[in-house]
Amino acid sequence: MRSLLAFACVALGAGCIPPQAQPTRARSTLPIELTAVPDDVARVCVMRPDSTASDVQMVIRDNGRFVGATRGGTYFCYLARPGEHEITSVDHDLGTVYLEAHAGTRYWLYEEVMWLGGNLHAHLDRVDEPTALEQLESCEMRGAILTPGREDEPDVLPIVSKLGK
Secondary structure, eight states, rough: HHHHHHHHHHHHHHHHHHOOOOOOOTTTTTGGGGOOOTTSSSSEEEOOOOOTTTOOOEEETTTTTEEEEEOOOOEEEEEEEEEEEEETTBTTOOOOOEEEOOTOOEEEEEEEEEEEEEEEEEEEEEEOHHHHHHHHHTOOOOOOOOOSSSOOOOOOOOOOOTTTO
């Protein structure tokens, strides 16, 4: 009886001891667009969360340079040197988006794609960060970016010089 009582006390006591905390690992898959922006450049992210014409790729250029492309439900980011930038999308119905980039700052562009008169059109708008993060939840994957010699590596973003350079 004594040994049964001793066993019950030990078992009961063991249930009251908090379990060892498991070491937590830092999330290594944090999307690049949510990491800190480097001090000497700006980060520009383009999102296309809508599914309209989702299989059609829309090319984005900054100062005439290809920086990435979207399909429905995708996004991508690139780095921009401080200064003036002219950002365009194929079939952009309102023309160029002008951006004065500042170092250490993140900019978000929402790309809306729609059918108008039987033709596909794209429209780029700047959005604030809370809106962008909400829209980003609708994006399932990162779109394509190309850096010469290091094609589509998530941690290697193209850097676009300011206009006129």
